[in-house]
Amino acid sequence: MWDLLEEVISHAKGWTEIRYHNKLVNSITIRKGELEESSSIEKKGVGIRVLINGTFGFSSTSQLKKESLIHALNEATVAARDASVNKKKKVKGLQTAELASGDFKPEVNDPVESHSLEEKLSLVKTIEEQMRKSSPIIQSAICIYRESLDEKFILTSDGARAHILDSKPEFRTTAVAVKDNEMQMGARAIGVTGGWADLFHEESPEELADKSVKLAIDLLSASYPEGEKAWVILDPGVVGLIAHEAIGHTVEADWVLSGSIVKDKLGQFVASELVTHVDSGPSQIEPHAGGVVLVDDEGVPTQRTVIIDHGVLRSYLHNRESAKLFGVSPTGNARAWSYSDEPIIRMRNTYIEPGTSELEELISGVKHGYFLKGPVGGQADANAEFMFGVREAYHIENGKVGELMRGVTISGQAFDVLKSCDGVSHEFKWGLGAGYCGKSQRAKVDAGGPYIRCKAIIGGKQKG
Amino acid sequence: MELLEICDTGLKEAKKLGAEETEIYAVSSKHLEVNIEKNDIQLARSQIEDGVGIRVFKDKGLGFASISDFGALKQGCQRAVELARQSPKDPYNKLPEPVEIKKVPNLYDPKSENFSTKLALEQTISMLETARSYDSRITVDRGMFQAEITQEAIINSSGVQVEETSSFFVYYIMGMAVDGKQVSSFAYEFDGVRFVDEIDVKKCANDFARKVIDSLGATKGESFKGQVILSPESVGSLVASAILFSVNANNLQKGMSRWKGKLGSQVASTSLTVEDNGLIPGGLGSSAFDREGIPPSPLTIIEQGKLNAYMYNTYTALKEKRSSTGHAAGGTTSVPGIGPTNFTIKEGKTTKDELIKGVKQGVLVNRFAGFPNPLTGEFSGVVKGGWLIKNGTLATPLCETLIQGNIYDLFTKISAISKERKKVLSSLLPWILIDDVSVTAG
Incomplete structure (x- = not known):
């Protein structure tokens, strides 16, 4: 990837930032016993920002060939030039800083990638079922597991050269209680930067489910505060x-x-x-x-x-x-x-x-x-x-x-x-x-x- | 490669990998955008974005993958089939058969092809200068002008094969008025059109400017229980969102809608009639087909207060042994859900001014900032750009005022709907007068 980005930046005139970003989001959603989503969404591409005549221009493309990236660089350049004609307060420059160089990743305990799809599906299914079966007045429940796995390469013409990895899993539980034509909802959600062990470090999935159910039921008999x-x-x-x-x-x-x-x-x-x-x-x-x-x-x-x-x-x-x-x-x-x-x-x-x-x-x-x-x-x-x-x-x-x-x-x-x-x-x-x-x-x-x-x-x- | 060719390649690829049913939805869009920040041009940008949504069924199990690079089509199909392999069986996982579609006129302006960054800049500057010249106290915090051309195509293994090209121009302006130490409520105005000649950034800027200047000098109001008038924007966030949630067949089938089994029942006052029509020529929510390639059926959702129709996609329709209403919604990054097309509330008999004249003590809510819960109907939030109404006149702009109630209970307390309506992107909405709302002053 570095070779491609460096080749593209060599064509740049003026300050330039090239960022490759691949965002992979895997999600599982089960609602009332049915799998609504088991998906794997990959969004990857390159965003290029240039600063010309005190004006930023930006262009992005999901087409990753060299020619497409050079086209995007040119588009960003044209955008900046055209906009600079009308921009009143020009950008006075960018503050210098010790820019990042090297590989960066957060602390991850027990990476989510080492847990199988089967295990994740089974957990979401079990927790959704636990909520629904916990009380006859729980009419519906939703459980969602989602993991966002990101990889970035950031290259700027003034020295940043950072390769960044990230992992951010989330877990959500929602219970819907119904009684006498009255409907209430209880929900909990957690999310961390880290791995599987970090996600459930504070509260287990079962505890989140129990709390959602209890809240939905308790809210049925709650009254309104006075403003x-x-x-x-x-x-x-x-x-x-x-x-x-x-x-x-x-x-x-x-x-x-x-x-x-x-x-x-x-x-x-x-x-x-x-x-x-x-x-x-x-x-x-x-x-x-x-x-x-x-x-x-x-x-x-x-x-x-x-x-x-x-x-x-x-x-x-x-x-x-x-x-x-x-x-x-x-x-x-x-x-x-x-x-x-x-x-x-x-x-x-x-x-x-x-x-x-x-x-x-x-x-x-x-x-x-x-x-x-x-x-x-x-x-x-x-x-x-x-x-x-x-x-x-x-x-x-x-x-x-x-x-x-x-x-x-x-x-x-x-x-x-x-x-x-x-x-x-x-x-x-x-x-x-x-x-x-x-x-x-x-x-x-x-x-x-x-x-x-x-x-x-x-x-x-x-x-x- | 043409989009239909890409879809076809994906279809074959998924079949080879063992998918029994496959749907490929491919989108390719080009867009130009100019941003305003702090009363000045901030950034001009362009974007080319491709996307493919791959939905497969294997042994009635669902798998969905999305890619943003056409070159990754094969890997996308592999991921979708792998997910489907491990998914539980669901007898309702079936793709729709083709239904004849008719082109909806006026969704695409050939002039949009030549719309350049320079033209986008001209429009943006015109919007900014119009707002700034309205009153020197106005600060435009942010704004945007965007031009977009989108091509989309869907092919499925049951024979659906559709494609459409559309153009879209959308712009917004937001900010506040600052007068000495006084800062007005934050307000915004936006619009969207399909044709270059329909773009009217000056109207948008003037409407915004009037809003923020009017809200200067806001005071804390009074606490009471009584009448409020919701503006079209707040009807969108309070009324439309609740209706759309409750007529969504998935919510109904999953026990999350209060309107289950209520077809034919009176759910609102007789003055409320609600429609959804995805075939309106040039409509911002119009398309010849939905996310599954099925044409949207025009629906009267509520007729004089009586619940008349629900919205279905193929999955939820199959469960009730009926056909889809053509309301499958979503992009390339999600499994088709259910959503509206052009949502409209029928006009009433009273003018907006008459509505205000009829209120002894009340609040005009220009914008509602809050999180209405569509499931329970409960809402509680802050009135933005609001006015206290006293004896039929707009007495004073309000700040730190909250309203609270249950929207489903309030549907029956709609006492009047205005003749005038406003286009709020793909919705057409009136001003609505509602009784019995709790108003709390800070």
Whole structure:
């Protein structure tokens, strides 16, 4: 592969990046006893980016012959030249960095490739059946196993020459409970960077299935919360979602440049002193985070980037272009989902660092509030106003965790929420390993943290 | 090599490897794209992408593989057959027989062949400048203009053999307005057309600009239970998504739809009529055939509130001993699922302004940011670009306001539908007035 890419880059005029990416995704889905999918999807090709007259041009092709690649290089060059006529603010250059060279692969225990298709099929079948047969009110169940195996070769005209391997398996269980024309769903999902042993290191497939079933059944008899602003305790998954979705996006340098809420706030207090917020390429604190990136798609080795240090905003997330503009080092946040996507600024593993409080202590201090567990999904704006769905919400009354509520959403302005934070526990967990982030293209990310206590708006039912 | 030839080669290859039934779906697309970022041209790009989806059955077991390089066709067939060999038997694994198809007019514009990066740049700049000149407080965070030509072909071992070429131009613009310390709600506007002459980026930019400027000065509203008006965009994310989930035959058969056995029953107020028609000339969701090569049957899904039809692909149809409605959906990277074509909600009798006039206390939801659960119907999320309605007028733009309810319960509480409708890509949707929604102010 190197010979082909080097041959193509020899035809380039100006700064050029050539990235071969083969993404192989194998999936098995069984729903209500039927195999819906047993598939093997291979997406491979080459993406070429050039920088000419202060303007990027990008072209990609799934045709891997030398002539096709040279054609793509020419197309990228034409695109850059044409666009440069209209581009007002020219790219001032790319920040220099010690670019990656060599072979890179994450720590993998018990590679997924050494487990047979038969074994994976049998596991998915058994777990789906276990959920369906566990209770007469479980009407349907879904179990999904998916593994993403990636290989990349990244070559740039200024010295990156990285060969990268990656392995990211996921496992999902969903149970559907029905009673008296009422339908509820309980779901769990895990995802890691690593192998088979790493995937099931924390929870076994059987435990995930049991938890999905229990939640679906419990939700049938749960009531709605009243909509209000209240004290909440967030579990590591929900903390991770705030760290990623509500705070993380606002500190991506491209968002900052288009006027996000944290523009010009470096060095200022933006959160409680208890909050330290980090985005890291390698897995920190606990191993095998689902968003591990060792080298980004511009060939920059990744690092642990402290964004908020004890409440003070310290850094944004950069690619080489924005790093040059801000006069800092690139943080290794340029990522592309597939060969046909150009690298853009994305997060990796985003979290809040653990503190010193005990969870029990955080709960006992709440007179009236909610304990929120398990993020379902989220959205946030550049002004950091966010909205997340939460899988499980429990009432807290007089310091005691009470009944389960359904259909809960939390919302607020993320920095206000973090300023209201008055307790951070010492536990730490990754909670979003099966998650994907969407920002014009997908990215595999993870996020997590400790338990924290803060104030947020709970969406609920109004009397009337 | 022509796409049909590639399909045929794959068919023969899979048979040689032991597949009893084979379907080869091949796609080849060319696309040009120009991106906007931070009020400026960010990147121009081009892409050539091939893809083949290989579905095989062996001993009634399913195997599916996808490749992106035509040169890897043989390996793809090997992987699909190997997966099928190990899959459990399923008597409903059968490919469809051919059905006569008729070409749908206006899906392809020959002018699209000559659409260059320069032309794409002109359109992109026009969109950006239109929005920026509307009001200097507008910041365009992102935008895109894309031109695409797609060729697709399907051959299966039962004799299906179809091909189609289509063109597609899609563009969007998103951002906010910044006035001193005040930042508006984030908003976007988009459109898609099939013909070069239909491209209207200026309208898209002006609609976007109006939205963000109007949402400046937003305040926190009031908490109450009452009426909301959903915009076409929020009808798409709340109403259309729930209907499409519940009439999907796979969800029905797997016990995940609340509308099982409800054909002929009243599931919504009589003002709601919903159709799906994949044969509309020039429609963005139109095609002469579905993902399995079967023509889509036009359906009236809900007629005056009564559930009238479900959507099937071949697999789910066979289970009920009926024929597919031609709603097999998906690309080259997945087993055919079920999906809509051109989804429309019939217009009502009231104008949009009259809808607003009739509301004493309510909220106009221009965009809903949330995760409605189509299975339970529960939704809870943030109102974006919303307005508080007081005594029949739009009183003030809203921020930090949430709405909550169960969409299936609310279908029966639709009190009016607007005359005006808006094209939201392949859907045509009205404004809908619904009662009894919980509104929570932050």
